[in-house]
Amino acid sequence: MIYHEWIMPRSEQPIPPAAFFILFALATGDKHGYAIMHEARKLSDNTFQMGPATLYTTVGRLLESRWIEEVRGPDDGDPRRRYYRLTKPGKSALHHEMERMEAIVRKSKALRLHPVESRS
Amino acid sequence: MTDALPLSSRIYSRLLVLYPEDLRREFGAEMALVFAEDLDAARQEAGILGVIRVWRCALGEFFRFALPGYVSSPAVRVPAICCAVFMAMMSGNMALALRQSPHTATLFQSAFIALWLPMFTTPFIALVAVWTCRGRGVTSLHLSHDDQGH
Numbered sequence: 001m002i003y004h005e006w007i008m009p010r011s012e013q014p015i016p017p018a019a020f021f022i023l024f025a026l027a028t029g030d031k032h033g034y035a036i037m038h039e040a041r042k043l044s045d046n047t048f049q050m051g052p053a054t055l056y057t058t059v060g061r062l063l064e065s066r067w068i069e070e071v072r073g074p075d076d077g078d079p080r081r082r083y084y085r086l087t088k089p090g091k092s093a094l095h096h097e098m099e100r101m102e103a104i105v106r107k108s109k110a111l112r113l114h115p116v117e118s119r120s
Numbered sequence: 121m122t123d124a125l126p127l128s129s130r131i132y133s134r135l136l137v138l139y140p141e142d143l144r145r146e147f148g149a150e151m152a153l154v155f156a157e158d159l160d161a162a163r164q165e166a167g168i169l170g171v172i173r174v175w176r177c178a179l180g181e182f183f184r185f186a187l188p189g190y191v192s193s194p195a196v197r198v199p200a201i202c203c204a205v206f207m208a209m210m211s212g213n214m215a216l217a218l219r220q221s222p223h224t225a226t227l228f229q230s231a232f233i234a235l236w237l238p239m240f241t242t243p244f245i246a247l248v249a250v251w252t253c254r255g256r257g258v259t260s261l262h263l264s265h266d267d268q269g270h
Binding site: 081 | 139142143146147149150151152153154155157158161173174177178180181182184185186
């Protein structure tokens, strides 16, 4: 797996939120820029706001890291749009990040720090 | 309101000129398209509040992405440093001149006293500023690699 320095200096460090939500949004299929932004907002329950500059700076770096790739869009689509797809290393990085998050939740549950359990 | 949306999109497209060149060259057209779509969707969902939210986000990004690139450029940094030093020295001298002779000095005399020192020292400060920027290897606009987390 490629751990690009900007995105993940060490393998155990978390992926930055913008990169994570872009990878997460692309996990459900190929998308263009606005669709990625919209999906990221939905996936985060509107808690993560990302503007065009954040989106495309991150997309540029993910393309450089080969975690995503540009693909051909549908023939009847807007020719100004560019579509992106999650690559194998990208899927692997996303999977790794989710496992890391799961491990944190497991630990917090074990320590009875999980918000749902502490309320009950 | 409907007229305001194309105007907003045009303003955003103009603002893109201030973003780092590599980002603008590679994704500028798409950024403008995404902004226009986001603005349209936000207006349909939440009206004026939606439009404000999109603009707030875009302006936040402008300060995070566009301005740092310019601040790191010697073409902007050197005149800014010189201007700041010039103003500071001029204000100090003016205050000093007025304090020394508050009754006799006219505004013109005070301004003359206030200006002479900065006028001679500013070129020297400019040289130091250029040398400092070159020493740090700051030569062009570039993307910051620390702007990922939000």
